[in-house]
Amino acid sequence: MREFLAGLCLLGGLVASGCSSNWKRELLYSKSGVALYREYEWDGQRKKPLDYRHPVLIDAQKTALIMNQLTWRSTYFLDFKKPRDLQVFNPQEVGDTAKAMSLALGTIESNERLRFLVTRSNWSEAFLGTQATSGVMFCVKEGILEVAFDRIQDRLADGEGGDPMEITFHDPLEITDADPILPAPAVTPHIDPLTGIDHPRWVDVQLDQLRAVASTPPASPPAAGSPAPATASTSPAVAPGSPQTAPGSDPYQRVRDRIEGLKRLRADGAITEEEYTREFEKAISEL
Numbered sequence: 001m002r003e004f005l006a007g008l009c010l011l012g013g014l015v016a017s018g019c020s021s022n023w024k025r026e027l028l029y030s031k032s033g034v035a036l037y038r039e040y041e042w043d044g045q046r047k048k049p050l051d052y053r054h055p056v057l058i059d060a061q062k063t064a065l066i067m068n069q070l071t072w073r074s075t076y077f078l079d080f081k082k083p084r085d086l087q088v089f090n091p092q093e094v095g096d097t098a099k100a101m102s103l104a105l106g107t108i109e110s111n112e113r114l115r116f117l118v119t120r121s122n123w124s125e126a127f128l129g130t131q132a133t134s135g136v137m138f139c140v141k142e143g144i145l146e147v148a149f150d151r152i153q154d155r156l157a158d159g160e161g162g163d164p165m166e167i168t169f170h171d172p173l174e175i176t177d178a179d180p181i182l183p184a185p186a187v188t189p190h191i192d193p194l195t196g197i198d199h200p201r202w203v204d205v206q207l208d209q210l211r212a213v214a215s216t217p218p219a220s221p222p223a224a225g226s227p228a229p230a231t232a233s234t235s236p237a238v239a240p241g242s243p244q245t246a247p248g249s250d251p252y253q254r255v256r257d258r259i260e261g262l263k264r265l266r267a268d269g270a271i272t273e274e275e276y277t278r279e280f281e282k283a284i285s286e287l
Contacts, residue, residue, distance in 0.1 A: 022042055022048075023039055023041055023169075023171060024039070024041075025038060025039040025040075025115055025169075026277065027164060027281075028104050028107070028277070028280060028281065028284075029281060030164050031100070032096045033096065033119040034096050034100065034116075034117070034118055034119075035117040035164035035167075036100060036101060036104045036114065036115070036117075037114070037115040037116075037117075037164075038107075038108060038114070039112060039114070039136060040112045040113075041111075047111045048111065049111055050112070050113075050138075051110055051111075052108075052111070052112070052113065052139055052140060053110070053139040053140065053141065054105075054108045054109055054139060055105065055106045055108055056105040056106065056108070056114075056137070056139050057105075057106050058102060058105060058145070059102055060098045060099040060102040061098075062102075062207065063105070064094050065210045066205055066210065067094045068087075068094060069185065069186065070088040070147070070181060070184070070187065070203070071085050071086060071088060071181070071182045072086060072088055072152055072179055072180060072181050072182060073085055073086075073179050073180055073182060074179055075179055083179075085182060086153075088149075088153075088181070089133065090120075093118050093120065096118075097118055099284075100284050101114070101116060101137075103255060103256060103259060103283075103284050104284070105137065106256065107259060107263065107280065108138075113136045113137065113138035114136060114137045114138065115134070115135075115136050116136070116137065117132060117133075117164060117167060118132065118133045118134070119131065119132045120132075120153075129155055130156045131153045132151055132153075132154060132167070133152050133154075134149065134150055134167070135147060135148050135149035135151075135172050135201070136148055136172055136173075143206065143207050144204050144205065145204075145207055146190065146203070146204055147202070147203050148172035148173055148175075148190070148199065148201055148202035148203075149202075150169060150170040150172040150175060150201070151170075152179070152201070172201060172202065173202060175200070175201050176198075176199060177200070178201050179200070179201075180201065181200065181201055181202075185210075185211055186205055186206045186209035186210045186211070187204070187205055188204050189202070189203055189204075190202040190204050255283050255284060259280060259283055259284075262276055262279050262280060263276075
């Protein structure tokens with residue numbers, strides 16, 4: 001019975017997505033212009049083994065750091081200026097996305113990758129309408145999060161803007177000619193080790209090397225005889241756009257604990273995959 005229901009779900013996802021690729025997806029989260037999906041490669045009967053190092057356990061602040069440090073070189077043909085280096089995500093998008101993305105990365109399995117879609121309305125530049133940034137995240141090697149984009153601030157086609165299951169995606173790992181993501185601290189362009197091909201919109205993020213972009217230079221030592229400066233706060237810096245948690249409250253951790261409980265129930269067979277997905281969506285909608 002479960003296989004029959006899964007088949008119906010898959011068929012519905014295939015029809016809705018309008019994509020002939022072997023990559024299929026299930027919606028995990030949709031709110032405030034952000035949609036997150038569980039994406040997997042289907043061989044006709046089951047999910048294809050991918051052997052990714054999943055789940056990826058990184059907190060919301062580190063996820064925000066990743067999003068903040070992604071920049072790209074725009075050579076849009078309607079922009080008559082010289083190419084510009086732009087942030088992939090603005091602070092509002094980081095704030096709307098980081099917590100849910102962190103939780104979703106903690107739920108994907110070794111045969112899945114995380115698909116993300118972040119939309120914005122932009123009527124200030126030639127009435128471009130709804131723009132979207134989309135791509136995938138996954139880990140092949142421990143400690144390296146691979147991020148690849150199939151669109152960056154591209155205009156959605158008519159009819160794609162309302163329903164996250166109506167969006168047509170492309171496999172970003174196949175893109176070899178596009179405005180590139182730029183190197184940054186902990187962010188390096190991905191180069192295929194077998195062919196040497198540079199993928200301009202695919203980067204490797206060294207998770208243990210992530211640092212906040214903005215930093216304060218060390219103060220000069222005080223002159224002899226002058227009073228010592230006041231001791232600065234030792235609270236860790238928060239990256240611009242990072243989600244903030246009020247003192248004494250940690251809804252993020254409560255939701256993570258709830259999802260861990262759901263994962264155990266699913267592994268024990270106490271709930272079905274459909275029940276798990278439904279409860280997961282309810283949990284992260286509380287953020």
